[in-house]
Amino acid sequence: MKISRRQFIATSGLASLGLMLDKPAKALAKADLPQKRPLVGKRWAMVVDLKKCHEQENCTKCIEACHHEHNVPDFDNPKDEIKWVWKEGFEHAFHEQDNPFLNEELKHSPTLLMCNHCDEPPCTHVCPTKATWKREEDGIVMMDWHRCIGCRYCVAACPYGSRSFNYRDPRPFISESEFNQDYPTRMRGVVEKCTFCEERLAKGELPACVEACEAHALVFGDLEDPNSEIRHILEERFTIRRKPALGTQPEVYYIV
Amino acid sequence: MYDGGKIILGLIIFLGLILFPVWYNIANGKAGYTPDLEIITADDPGRDACVMSSEYMRPYHMDLLNEWRDEVVRERDRIHVAPNGKEYNRSLTGTCMDCHSNKENFCDRCHTYMDVNPYCWECHNIPEGGQR
Numbered sequence: 001m002k003i004s005r006r007q008f009i010a011t012s013g014l015a016s017l018g019l020m021l022d023k024p025a026k027a028l029a030k031a032d033l034p035q036k037r038p039l040v041g042k043r044w045a046m047v048v049d050l051k052k053c054h055e056q057e058n059c060t061k062c063i064e065a066c067h068h069e070h071n072v073p074d075f076d077n078p079k080d081e082i083k084w085v086w087k088e089g090f091e092h093a094f095h096e097q098d099n100p101f102l103n104e105e106l107k108h109s110p111t112l113l114m115c116n117h118c119d120e121p122p123c124t125h126v127c128p129t130k131a132t133w134k135r136e137e138d139g140i141v142m143m144d145w146h147r148c149i150g151c152r153y154c155v156a157a158c159p160y161g162s163r164s165f166n167y168r169d170p171r172p173f174i175s176e177s178e179f180n181q182d183y184p185t186r187m188r189g190v191v192e193k194c195t196f197c198e199e200r201l202a203k204g205e206l207p208a209c210v211e212a213c214e215a216h217a218l219v220f221g222d223l224e225d226p227n228s229e230i231r232h233i234l235e236e237r238f239t240i241r242r243k244p245a246l247g248t249q250p251e252v253y254y255i256v
Numbered sequence: 257m258y259d260g261g262k263i264i265l266g267l268i269i270f271l272g273l274i275l276f277p278v279w280y281n282i283a284n285g286k287a288g289y290t291p292d293l294e295i296i297t298a299d300d301p302g303r304d305a306c307v308m309s310s311e312y313m314r315p316y317h318m319d320l321l322n323e324w325r326d327e328v329v330r331e332r333d334r335i336h337v338a339p340n341g342k343e344y345n346r347s348l349t350g351t352c353m354d355c356h357s358n359k360e361n362f363c364d365r366c367h368t369y370m371d372v373n374p375y376c377w378e379c380h381n382i383p384e385g386g387q388r
Contacts, residue, residue, distance in 0.1 A: 137332070144329045145379065171378075182350070184379040202334060 036204030041222030043139040044117065044196050045251040046210075047233050050090075052217035054109045062112065063087070065212030068178050069197070071185045073170035082164040084194040085114045085209055093242060094254075106256060112218075114209070115162040115194035116242060116250030117141045123154035123163065132191075138222075139251065140196045150189035159246055163193045196220075223251070291369045294361035307338050307351065318374070321348060349381045357383045 003011075053059075066072070066085045073082055087110035091102070094111070121141045124133050131147035132154055134140070155163045169188045183199070186192050197207035205211070210218045221230030233239075239253040257263065272279075281287050306313055308320060324346040327333045336344045336351075344351050356362045359382050367374065 135332075142329070146325055146329065181381050181384055184349075184381060187375070187378045202332070 038204055039201045039206070041138050041201075042224035043222060043251070044201075045139075045221065045223045045230055045253065046114070046117075046196075046207075047219040047230055047239065047253045047255065048112050049215075049217040049219070049255040050106070050109065050111060051255065052215045053112055053213075054105070056215045056217070059215070060087075061212045061214065062209035062218065065208040066194070066197075069180055069183060069200075069208040071170075071174050071178075071180050071183050072192075073166075073173035073185075074175070075168065075170075075173050080167050082166065082170065082192060084164075084192070085112065087111065088113050094240065096243060096245065097240070111254070113160070113162070113242075114252060115141060115196075116160055116248070116252045117194075117196055119249035119251065120247060122157040122159065122246075122248060126153040126157045128153065135198075138201075140198050141193075142198065143191070143193060143195060145184075145186055145190050145192065148190045150191065152191060154191055159243055159248065160250070163191050165189075165191050291365040293365055294358055296355065296357050296362070305338065305340055305342070306355070307336055307344050309339065321352075321376075324348075348376060349383065353383050 063085050067074075070084060072084055075081060090106050090109055090111045091098075093113055117140055118134075119139065121132075121134050124141060127133070128151060129147050129149055131144045131149070133142055133144075135142050150165065152165055155165055166186050166188050171185055174185060197205070197209075200207060207218075207220055210220045219230050219233055221228040223231060223234075225231065233255075234253060237255050239255055241250045241253055243250070281289065308316075313320070324336065328346050334346050336346045338344060353359070359377070
């Protein structure tokens with residue numbers, strides 16, 4: 001189609017007029033509903049590739065991303081520490097792999113830990129208020145901070161140390177620059193832990209740690225989907241889980 | 257009744273003193289006082305209506321919020337359908353306080369007047385600009 005000079009000027013004029021009407025455009029952009037479709041899975045799980053992770057020496061991007069995303073306070077005191085994702089020496093994380101001749105590199109490399117979102121979570125069974133429970137639809141071990149009374153039974157029940165208790169008011173310990181306006185904080189007397197970023201899944205986004213990991217050491221996916229990346233990895237690679245003998249069926253897998 | 261006059265006079269003085277706030281407000285024409293709420297509604301088109309009618313929201317907003325809380329956290333149902341058919345994201349900070357963005361002049365005025373202390377904002381965020 002050929003456009004005359006006159007038509008071109010008229011069209012571009014109309015187009016720039018359209019650009020000026022930014023109010024309706026803004027309203028569309030600010031629509032109340034999440035724009036993207038939620039990620040839906042039947043059994044969410046995570047694979048941590050420790051080799052890839054160790055190659056990025058002293059990298060804490062996933063931890064920073066998570067703790068920023070969820071307004072996790074930094075009390076600067078190991079006794080009060082709140083952790084959703086953290087690092088621990090391999091010997092401590094996998095003490096059932098006790099071996100005096102363990103690969104030196106592995107022995108001294110920190111291992112990334114988080115809530116295992118167990119299939120048989122001991123923490124949820126002891127909760128007197130059902131403030132924590134396993135979501136049957138997708139396997140996430142959820143927390144309802146509204147309902148937590150701070151009895152800490154779950155902290156005692158979790159064999160992985162994945163739960164932290166707010167002994168103090170966390171708000172003053174979240175730095176102003178780190179504060180995420182879109183996520184609530186917790187209050188004193190409430191237990192918190194990793195939720196596999198269920199609020200991000202609902203928006204169609206991957207968990208913050210997975211997104212932050214540049215080495216692609218973290219893979220998140222649906223175990224019930226035979227074509228998912230995580231299933232392919234689990235079929236192809238040898239993976240271990242923490243404390244399998246307890247029968248909790250943890251859903252975080254490690255490639256060593 | 258012995259000293260009836262004195263007792264009755266004493267009672268009247270007593271009632272007068274104890275009911276001071278009541279007749280003082282009546283005398284000042286403030287008997288029908290209700291807090292003046294500053295409803296800040298974003299001037300985007302389609303943002304003029306609340307998720308429910310004002311008549312419902314005034315006495316029952318706390319029930320609605322409790323319902324939203326359970327539906328979102330426990331049932332994963334994040335969508336509220338308003339009487340006019342419009343869909344909203346069930347979120348205190350994201351939806352309610354997107355329009356009613358001034359907590360001090362909206363939420364607090366009534367809560368202070370009624371002497372209720374909801375602890376929503378110990379965890380939930382006040383929109384940017386308000387104190388955290």
